[in-house]
Amino acid sequence: KAGVTQTPRYLIKTRGQQVTLSCSPISGHRSVSWYQQTPGQGLQFLFEYFSETQRNKGNFPGRFSGRQFSNSRSEMNVSTLELGDSALYLCASRAGTGILTGELFFGEGSRLTVL
Amino acid sequence: EDQVTQSPEALRLQEGESSSLNCSYTVSGLRGLFWYRQDPGKGPEFLFTLYSAGEEKEKERLKATLTKKESFLHITAPKPEDSATYLCAAVVLAGANSKLTFGKGITLSVRP
Numbered sequence: 001k002a003g004v005t006q007t008p009r010y011l012i013k014t015r016g017q018q019v020t021l022s023c024s025p026i027s028g029h030r031s032v033s034w035y036q037q038t039p040g041q042g043l044q045f046l047f048e049y050f051s052e053t054q055r056n057k058g059n060f061p062g063r064f065s066g067r068q069f070s071n072s073r074s075e076m077n078v079s080t081l082e083l084g085d086s087a088l089y090l091c092a093s094r095a096g097t098g099i100l101t102g103e104l105f106f107g108e109g110s111r112l113t114v115l
Numbered sequence: 116e117d118q119v120t121q122s123p124e125a126l127r128l129q130e131g132e133s134s135s136l137n138c139s140y141t142v143s144g145l146r147g148l149f150w151y152r153q154d155p156g157k158g159p160e161f162l163f164t165l166y167s168a169g170e171e172k173e174k175e176r177l178k179a180t181l182t183k184k185e186s187f188l189h190i191t192a193p194k195p196e197d198s199a200t201y202l203c204a205a206v207v208l209a210g211a212n213s214k215l216t217f218g219k220g221i222t223l224s225v226r227p
Contacts, residue, residue: 004158035217041219042202042217042218042219042220043159043202043204043217043220044217045214045215045216045217048214056213056214058214090158090159092158103149103161103164104149104159104161104215105161106151106158106159106160107158108156108157108158109157109158
């Protein structure tokens with residue numbers, strides 16, 4: 001059974017640009033959530049999608065957005081990149097509808113560097 | 116504001132030297148607590164879910180426990196392959212939904 005797949009694994013952008021990251025969940029998983037991981041702040045929740053609907057959102061500015069497609073694949077977009085957006089972006093999928101209904105399976109992440 | 120604090124930030128152990136990792140939380144409406152392991156360059160890997168104070172779960176050399184204020188991950192006779200960053204996360208109510216609040220992790224190094 002294939003795991004959570006994130007693309008691209010590494011990317012370098014400059015300030016002011018935008019970036020789109022992609023996540024393919026485990027087959028059959030309908031919930032996808034996104035996290036930002038930095039050495040200073042640790043893992044921080046961005047948003048969660050279930051059946052193409054955003055169910056929950058963390059405390060990030062509107063420059064961070066996401067969506068989910070009918071096949072459960074998800075994308076997140078960051079516009080007008082800032083140096084502080086450099087981080088590992090992790091996607092996780094879950095089979096159930098609630099956080100406690102099943103474990104989260106994480107992808108290996110997309111490492112974004114903003115110059 | 117919900118907070119999850121892990122200590123120490125880093126821990127170095129000799130192979131076979133047992134120890135405990137601490138995860139303290141100050142949250143309203145704890146619904147559960149997760150432990151994850153993260154290897155360098157990888158995403159976190161699920162270890163345990165604890166739902167209520169007094170609950171314990173074990174897996175190989177690891178045992179997780181939960182009280183009303185904190186959780187411990189006990190590592191018995193660790194091996195070098197146990198070296199990783201260990202993350203805990205509290206599940207709290209967020210309006211009509213729940214959300215995960217992670218600690219910053221504890222980096223464990225086990226020397227042979």
